[in-house]
Amino acid sequence: MASKPQDSQNPDTQPQDQQTQIIPFTSITLSLPKHLPIHFIPPPTLSPNTPKLPTFIKLPTQITSIFNLSITHSISKPSKSIPKSITSKTPLLNPLPITPNLPTDPSNAAALRRASVVLFRSDLRVNDNESLISANNESISVLPVYCFDVSECRNSKLGFLIESVKDLRRNLQARGSDLIVRVGKPETVLVELVKEVKADGVYMHREVSNDEVKGEQKIESVLKVEGVEVKCYWGSTLYHVDDLPFKLEDIPMDYGGFREKVKGVKVRSVVEVVDRLKGLPAGGNVDPGEIPSLADLGLDPVSDMTRVKPVNKSTLIGGETEALNRLKRFATEFQGQPPKETKDGNNDSIYGANFSCKISPWLAMGCVSPRAVFDELKKSTSRTISASSNGKDGDDSGMNWLMYELLWRDFFRFVTRKYSSSKQHNKAPVTA
Missing domain, CATH: 1.25.40.80 (Serine Threonine Protein Phosphatase 5, Tetratricopeptide repeat)
Structure with a gap:
């Protein structure tokens, strides 16, 4: 109760407080009107010793070209328009999405794999090769690989296989890539190459025979330990396995029943190859390797069994x-x-x-x-x-x-x- 008379008897106190409230406004404005509305800021009673507030504030030209603010008696509602930086055509100024882009989105380079390995098996082609095209779309660099597993090489078709691998290398080189060739177990070779180029994904096609399925399981097992994802695709049949009107374990065991079941199933379109594939990983200088001959694989080159x-x-x-x-x-x-x-x-x-x-x-x-x-x-x-x-x-x-x-x-x-x-x-x- 005693404070009110004291404030009223000391007129210098009130102007000082009001003066303090006005200073922040002057620090963020370019100019102040000479006469402010009474209902917005009460006119202070200045003492003779109080310095006169400046009517105008001079700012550098660079700042005045950016800001043009002033205090008015009415408060405008915030604009609902999107800031200019968000609508800019410059990609770096675009707002980030709520959910990150998937690796399959080529526009998001940050989400692409750093390096991927494509393992060729019984898919020695660049056309209609989903594993190759998927790796190319989802990775910054791609390392195509083929392994000659001597234990699985058959004399009756090995010469034909070597010619096919040579042609595959030429087709990859014509598109700016190359084929890494090794002799050995695929699961062993892949672990070495993945570590060398620091790849985080391996792409390959699934096959059907018992030995091939076991090989897939070995590859997936060893790469899981290395923390490398294995992505498998299907491309060895006319109809895609996912398009069958039944589960694979429920397939009819007679051809007539199978043919009736697949009537009306559409054949998927071929996967078109791009003219230019992603280059090899730059992290490691991987030796492409020589394609072995029949003699290198311990077989007789003149044997009739080496030809189809x-x-x-x-x-x-x-x-x-x-x-x-x-x-x-x-x-x-x-x-x-x-x-x-x-x-x-x-x-x-x-x-x-x-x-x-x-x-x-x-x-x-x-x-x-x-x-x-x-x-x-x-x-x-x-x-x-x-x-x-x-x-x-x-x-x-x-x-x-x-x-x-x-x-x-x-x-x-x-x-x-x-x-x-x-x-x-x-x-x-x-x-x-």
Whole structure:
């Protein structure tokens, strides 16, 4: 109660307090009006000794060009417009998303893997190779690798395999990459290379045989210890395993039942290869290695068992390049053949034993995918329809038998994978 009279009797105290409240405003404004509204700031009663407050404040030109603030009697509501820095076209000024971009988003370089390894197995191709393209899209650098496992090399196809690996290296080099070749167990070689280039991901295709499945399990086991993720893809069949209308363990054990089940399933589009692949990791100077010869692998180069048996006395050259050339030649021959009808009216003649795609050795080695074969023949089939339909609709000559052969191949590979990846002992016989 005594403080109020004391404040009223001491007029110098009130101006000092009000003076203190005004100073912060002058520090953040460019100018102050001479007459402020009474309801906003009460006019102080200044003592004769109080220094006169400056009406204007001079600031450097650089600051005045940035700020243009003033105090008014009304308080404006904050603008809802987005700050200019957020809407800038400069990527570095864009706001960060609430959730980070996935590694598959090429625009987010920070989320990409530092280095990845692509292990080629029975997929010696760059076209329609999902593991290669996925690694290329999700990584800053990619290290393609092939391992010659002598314990699994068969004399009857080793020469064809060596030619296919050479062609794969040439195709990778033409796209700015290379192929690292080693002789040894894949799980051992991969651990060494992963440590050397500090890779954090390994990409590969899954296979179907029992030995191949065991090899996958060994690779996944040793890389798990190293903290390296293994990403596996499916690409050895016409129909993708994930598109089947049943679980793999529930596959019909007769071809007729399988064929009925997969009716209506669409064949996925081929995975297009890019013109320029990511380069090799710069962290380690990895020696590409020499592709071994038959003698290097301890085999007799002149043995007849080291060659694939020729078809119709023609020389078979391994590799994706030869496979695609043969496929195009077959498509041209297929397009030029006139339609032939069987007794039941179906155009499914294969024009004799010599009229065949003869692509099986390259399919087995993965130099070309079943989807690529189907895609090329489908293109040629559409041209045949326009040239020889004569206003009639129906199946094109040769397409039925080709689909028949590819479906048989799918059926056996799916059944093989079923029993290779399971511990079933009561195996039902496979029938037609």
